[in-house]
Amino acid sequence: MKAPETWDPPKIDPEIVLKYDRPGPRYTSYPTAPHFHERFTCEDRIRAIRRSNEIAPPAPLSLYFHIPFCSSLCRFCGCSVHRTKDRGISESYVDALLAELSSLGNLLGKGRKLEQLHWGGGTPTFIPAGLLGKLHDAVFDSFETGASPEIGIELDPRELGESHFEFLERSRFNRFSIGIQDFDPRVQEAVHRAQDEKATVSVFERLRKLDRASLSVDLMYGLPLQTARSFSSTIGKVIGMAPDRVAVFNFAYIPEQLPHQRTIDAGLLPSPAEKLEILGMVIGELTSAGYVCIGMDHFARPGDELAAALKEGTLHRNFQGYTTKGGCDLFGVGATSISQFSNVYSQNIKDAPRYIEAAVSGRSTVMRGIELTGEDLLRRDVINGLMCRSEVRKNEIEEKHGIEFDMFFKNELENLAPMEKDGLVSLSRYKLEVKPLGRLLVRNIAMVFDAYLNRAGCKASFSRTV
Ligand SMILES: C[S@@+](CC[C@H](N)C(=O)[O-])C[C@H]1O[C@@H](n2cnc3c(N)ncnc32)[C@H](O)[C@@H]1O
């Protein structure tokens, strides 16, 4: 069900928004990854997979392959990366992925169809094209695909050789996410990511010629030396390239957790007020060019599936961000990858060499995870409603979880009162609605429902919400 305002870009009131600038999760999962624990083991995961096989009809599959390698590290990077110039590691890594895929295939019941496949990183094309081809073919030999599978890959234009193009041409990939971040050479230098503009545009045009479903571009705001004026030039160039989707990520700056981010000169970072000005410019320019705000950081053309899902109320969120394939069981393959299925999250060993060793010798690759309680599932539904549909209908939650909404969430509703006064949410007898301004601060609104965050002793560190 579409809430009419979800199409409207918000009017930003800096005085209100800046009041809410604080560290908070991005809610690609609930409970968030810092609350996964090592008491969750491989046996728990196997039991959960067997449970998922018994559901009729079985959920379709989404497979995520994590390829963590990068030959040089961008100073801002918040992804799970293994820096190395030694391409020799590719072969043993692909062997490990194939071993994990094969044991997953043996555990999953017959007839489970692949609806979504995503290769992310790191930089998937760090791996030579021949090995990528071997992995690609093994996936499609192992699983039958559904009617319209989404098959996506993250591409760094600086790491795409001729053989990679040949691989992409013959592959089944129909979605490409292309990393740009910022075309400004001064910003690129400050983040240690030299990326020639002409070469990037030419890679983009070549990918377009492959004539596949969707091209998406990744940008980032909040990087050193960025201003609304300077970044507006990058946005203009990207609009000129006409991608189907644009992700403009809010730079997650967590130097206390990510030592390489400490190499950024903090004095060069835009202030929260400047970041807000940049965000206002981004929203204004992209929506004027016809893009729709999908949710946190994401924009799409009105004809794109994400925009349609937003309109229909069928948008979901997982570790890759927003998705239209919400009903899938998600299995992460590779170092550090996270699976989400049945009522569990399970995460693999983070260190790539240790992951390879475990996978190829047939030992458990599980590092930690969590089995969700009834209350976790309830709170996750509320948080997903806020993040993906900008509303939570009390009767739907009550029917699904057997609670009385206003009673169960008495404290949370009280804590939302100041947000209602600030125009972030509206509370009624029937539903809780996120207003256009609240969509910019939806992490703050979701945080009200996060029982782990609000527990004494929670030491997890998160990036700031503005
Ligand atoms: C996993 S990276 C892979 C992309 C590819 N390696 C590249 O750099 O082109 C996907 C995207 O995450 C985003 N990203 C990386 N670090 C981030 C951070 N600290 N905060 C927010 N977004 C970040 C960037 O926009 C990047 O393109």
Ligand code: SF4
């Ligand atoms: S942004 Fe991409 S290329 Fe840069 S370090 Fe992160 S994963 Fe590697």
